[in-house]
Amino acid sequence: MQGVSRESLATAEEQLDALLATAGTDGTAVGQALFAVVDLLDANVSLRRALTDPSNEADAKAGLIGRLLDGKVSADVVTLLSGMARSRWSRARDLSDSIEKLGSSAIIAGAEAGDRADRVEDELFRFERIVDADPELARALADRAAPEASKSALVDELISAKAAPEAVVLIRRAVLNGRGQNLDRALDANVQLAATRRDKLVAHVRVALPLEDDQRARLAAALTTLYGKRVHLNVDVDPSVLGGIRVEIGDEVLDGTVSRRLDDVRRQLSR
Template sequence: MNGASREALASAREALNALTDNASVDAAKLAEELAAVTALLDREVSLRRVLTDPAQAGEARAELAGRLLGGQIGGPAVDLVTGMVRSRWSRSRDLADAIEELAYSADLVAAQRAGALDDVEDELFRFGRIIASNGELRRALTDRNATVAAKTELLRSLLGGRANPVSERIVTRLVVQPRGRSLEAGLEALAKLAASRRDRMVAVVTTAVPLSDGQRQRLGAALTTLYGREIHLNLDVDPEVLGGVQVRIGDEVINGTIAERLDKVSQRMAG
């Protein structure tokens, strides 16, 4: 997002945080209702355009949204959406994208309240790795001809009782409402969103063998010192790296693996 949409999203995030600071607000219910609004705006493109039409006064747009949604979703969700509709958006789709982000954020608030945010973050990361390595499973979950019920049942068989309920809800929503994203990209984005709730950066650490607790602590402390922010480690084991460690933080890669060193030697010999 850029311009007006970026500012509108920032205000919406603040509004969500203020709302969910109140423990009486059911964050999980709020998430489901915001997800339903996202699906509505995806289906009704003309409505989305009306609600973001810069030629109409923000208050008029908010009043329309309130009339349409009142009685369909709870008061907190209505307040959030009408507040967002009052804002200016660079593109009509940005409104739906922002409401979707708030839906996932509300689910993460529910996890945080239950003391399970770390578990959810790790489960999203691990499930992303499973998808990346299992082509058959990925095809089953992204098959456009498969019904929502079939995909939901498959995820229930995979995650039910094994993953946190918030993780299961988030993954299920991402699978049945992909909104043009790849499953892997969606899972990675959601893992980062989970990390951002504690203003942490995410480092994807790849090693040939699992790190010990002491190694994880030392690496985490070193990266925290280097970046000046708390770093959450998502650990991945890949025997092909041979040894050493590869750390990816956003677009930056710190590569100290034996495989990478051998590649450089081969390149010099070929040159």
Template sequence: MRATSKASLTTATERFEPVLAAAGEQAGQVGEEIFAVVDALDSSASLRRALTDPTRSADAKAELAERLLGGSVRPDVVALVAGMARERWSADTDLPDALEDLGTTAQLVAAEHGPGLMTVEDELFRFGRVLADQRELRVALAARRLPAENRVGLAERVLEGASPETIALVRRTVSALRQRSVTGRLARIGELAAERRKRVVASVLSAAPLTQAQLDRLTGILSRAYGTEVHVNAGVDPSFLGGLRIQVGAEVVDATILSKLEEARRRIAG
């Protein structure tokens, strides 16, 4: 998403925050209605273009959104989409992408009034590790040839015992398949959750489980390095042999024995 669209998303997020705050634990229902709008936009390129066309007046685009959505979703969602139609977007697909993030944020607001964002983040991280370890499951959840209800049922069996908010977010991810990578969308949800808690999320993999003292020390180091509070999601991968692999966003610090051996092999091979 380019700068223009990012600025429009930021504006929409700030304007919609009071609505989500008022919805409280019912914010998840708001999110579901936003997702319904996303699905409508995904299915109609002409509608996306009509709502983002820079040659049309802002009022005309807002009126179109109000006319099409009025009565089908709650008024505050209509107002949200109409307001976003008034903004400028770098690409017509950026509008549904932005709405997808806002729907996700609504689900996260509901989590704040339920299990808490940390619980949701941890459950999503563990689910992501399961997908990383099980290729067949990862492929099945991303298989568009399978009915959406089959993919959702498979994910729900894996998530048995997880919070309703986590299940709702994963259900949306695997049913809509708006991105080519399920794990990529899960990572984005984690980023949005971290933003709400004003923290950076670091995914850490080690050969053996880290002790609480080690986790606390690593959290302190990363928090000082990034200048903000960092939440560490820790996982185990015995194939590492030793060391750590730390990922924060797109930045990866690989200090595993395996990576050092591979580097040595490349150097020897010339």
């Protein structure tokens, strides 16, 4: 997303935060409404172009939003989207991509309000790992020709009945309305978004054996001290690491695994 679109998105994010801070606002309802608008724009290229054409008057574009959405979504959501229509966008798709991101952010805000944000992050990560571990399942979920009902049934089988409602919404969205995005990437984007909203980093931790609660707490505390921000752990049990621990935060890797040390020895011997 280029500069002018990034600026417009940043302005919209501030407006969304103000809306979500209003007493009585249901973040999940706001997110669902925004997703519905994204689907409308994705299905109507001419509408998307009309709303992002810089030669069209800003008030005219905002008026078009009002005519389309008044009575169909809340007045606050109409106001938010009207403001986005008045903004400038580098590409027509940037508008719908930005509304999609705001929709996910609103859903996550709903989880925060219900004290379920950590749980949602964990469940998104777990679903991603389940799909990664089963190539046949991954193909079935990514198959654009497959009926939506069959993919929906697959999701129902995979998601725990005790899953947070916000995680269910985001997983369903990623699978059924991925908008051409890789499923892993869509799920990971939501994990990162959840962490960013709470000024946290996400650490992908690989260990040979499951971590006990006190071990997780100590590791999170150590990483928080190291990076100066709270750190959310996504722990993946991987016997191939043999021992020790591998931590990935963004592009940085902290690797203290036995397998890494063995690889170092092999490289020394092969010289």
